[in-house]
Amino acid sequence: MKKWLIFSILIMFGIFNLNEPVLAEAGAADLTSEAAVLMDTQSGAILFGKNEEVKMYPASLTKIATAIYAIEKGNLDDQVIVSKKVFDIDGTRVYLNPGEQVTLKKLIQGMLINSGNDAAMAIAIHLDGTMEKYSQHVNEFLESEIGVKATHFVNPHGLFDEDHYTTAKDLGIILNYAMKNEDFREIFGTKQMKWDGESWDTTLLSHHRMLKGEIPYPGVTGGKTGFVDQSKQTLATTAENGPLKLTAILLKSEYKKKIYDDTIKLFDYGFSNFKSSQVKKGEVFTSGKRQFTYSADTFLTDPIDEGNRTVDSNGVLNIENREGKVIQTVELKPIIKKKLEVKNTAQKAEQSGVLSLNSIVGGILLLFAVGVLVLNRKQKRNRRYRSR
Structure with a gap:
C-alpha cells in the first residue's frame, strides 16, 4: 500500500512521465543485431x-544492389x-539449367523472392561477362550513381568473401535509391509467384516472414x-504508414526471431516519433531576416514533438x-533582394532636369522668334502706308 502511495505521488509531481516518447538512444541497448539503421525511405x-x-x-x-543495377x-x-x-554455385537456388533461356526480369524475381544464387550469377554474367568486370562495374554504379x-562487392549474391562488405547505412541508401524504381518496388514487394522452369515447376514464396504475414505488422511493403x-x-x-515511409536494415543477429523483433522495434519507434512532408521547388523558408528557397521538390522528416529547423551560415537547412x-x-538557395540603384536614378533625374531646362529655353527662343516676325510685319505695313 505504501509503495503504491509513493508511486502515485511521484506521478503527480511529474517525476515519472508515462507518456514520454521512447528515445532512439534508449532503444539501441534493446537491439540484438550488431548493426542497424532506420531511415526515411523518401528523404x-x-x-x-x-x-x-x-x-x-x-x-x-547484396541482391538488392544486384537487382537495381x-x-x-x-x-x-x-x-x-x-x-x-x-x-x-552454392546455397539457395531456383534450379536453372545451363543453356536455359529466361528473361532478365524473371531472373531478378527468382533472385529477390527465392534468393536464388544461380539467378544472381546468371544476371551478372549476362550483364558483364565475368565476375571481375561485374565487380568493377557494380561498384562504380554504387559509388557514382x-x-x-x-561498400565493395565482388559477387552478385553475397556468399562470403573478405573483400565483399558494406555498412548498414550504405545498404539503407542503396535500398532507398532502389525504392524509387517502380519495377524494383513491384518485385521487392512480391509475396509469391508461379515459377515454371525447365527443371523446377513450383510457386516461389518470399523468405521474409513480415512480408508474408507470418509475423504481422501493418504497412510492410517489401523485404529481403x-x-x-x-x-x-x-x-x-520497408514499411509505410500514411505519408511516412521507412527503411530498416539489421545486420548480424544470432537468431532469426530476434532480428524480426529488432525490425518491429525500429518501425514502432519511427512511426511513433516522426512525420514526413513534401515541399515544392521554389517554396520559401524564412530564418530570421534571411529567406531561402528549395531548389527541387524535397521530402522533409520532422520529429512529431520538439523538433527544430535551423539554417547555418552556408544556407544548409x-x-x-x-x-x-x-x-x-x-541545401537551400538564398533569396537575394536587389538594392535600388541610387546612382542610376540620380542620373535619370539629372537628365530629366536638363531636358526640362532645354524645353523652357527652347520655348523662350520660339516666342522671341515669333515676336520678331510680328514686329517685322508691322514695320513693313507702316512703310506701305507712308509710301501712299
Missing part, C-alpha cells in the same frame, strides 16, 4: 543508428542464356532476408530531433 533522414557505419558482411542483402543497366525483356557457371562510400555463417542473420524491410541531433540536411 534519406537517419532516424536511428547502431554501428551503422561499421563494415559488415551483408549476405543476400540490372534493372537500370539491362533490359527486363532480354532473353538470358544461362551460363554453365551457375551449376557450381547512388553515392555510397563504404540473408544468412551466411560469417554474416549471421541479416534483414532489410538542418532538421534536429529533441536531443539536438541532426537527422537531415537540405
Whole structure:
C-alpha cells in the first residue's frame, strides 16, 4: 500500500512521465543485431543508428544492389542464356539449367523472392561477362550513381568473401535509391509467384516472414532476408504508414526471431516519433531576416514533438530531433533582394532636369522668334502706308 502511495505521488509531481516518447538512444541497448539503421525511405533522414557505419558482411542483402543495377543497366525483356557457371554455385537456388533461356526480369524475381544464387550469377554474367568486370562495374554504379562510400562487392549474391562488405547505412541508401524504381518496388514487394522452369515447376514464396504475414505488422511493403555463417542473420524491410515511409536494415543477429523483433522495434519507434512532408521547388523558408528557397521538390522528416529547423551560415537547412541531433540536411538557395540603384536614378533625374531646362529655353527662343516676325510685319505695313 505504501509503495503504491509513493508511486502515485511521484506521478503527480511529474517525476515519472508515462507518456514520454521512447528515445532512439534508449532503444539501441534493446537491439540484438550488431548493426542497424532506420531511415526515411523518401528523404534519406537517419532516424536511428547502431554501428551503422561499421563494415559488415551483408549476405543476400547484396541482391538488392544486384537487382537495381540490372534493372537500370539491362533490359527486363532480354532473353538470358544461362551460363554453365551457375551449376557450381552454392546455397539457395531456383534450379536453372545451363543453356536455359529466361528473361532478365524473371531472373531478378527468382533472385529477390527465392534468393536464388544461380539467378544472381546468371544476371551478372549476362550483364558483364565475368565476375571481375561485374565487380568493377557494380561498384562504380554504387559509388557514382547512388553515392555510397563504404561498400565493395565482388559477387552478385553475397556468399562470403573478405573483400565483399558494406555498412548498414550504405545498404539503407542503396535500398532507398532502389525504392524509387517502380519495377524494383513491384518485385521487392512480391509475396509469391508461379515459377515454371525447365527443371523446377513450383510457386516461389518470399523468405521474409513480415512480408508474408507470418509475423504481422501493418504497412510492410517489401523485404529481403540473408544468412551466411560469417554474416549471421541479416534483414532489410520497408514499411509505410500514411505519408511516412521507412527503411530498416539489421545486420548480424544470432537468431532469426530476434532480428524480426529488432525490425518491429525500429518501425514502432519511427512511426511513433516522426512525420514526413513534401515541399515544392521554389517554396520559401524564412530564418530570421534571411529567406531561402528549395531548389527541387524535397521530402522533409520532422520529429512529431520538439523538433527544430535551423539554417547555418552556408544556407544548409538542418532538421534536429529533441536531443539536438541532426537527422537531415537540405541545401537551400538564398533569396537575394536587389538594392535600388541610387546612382542610376540620380542620373535619370539629372537628365530629366536638363531636358526640362532645354524645353523652357527652347520655348523662350520660339516666342522671341515669333515676336520678331510680328514686329517685322508691322514695320513693313507702316512703310506701305507712308509710301501712299
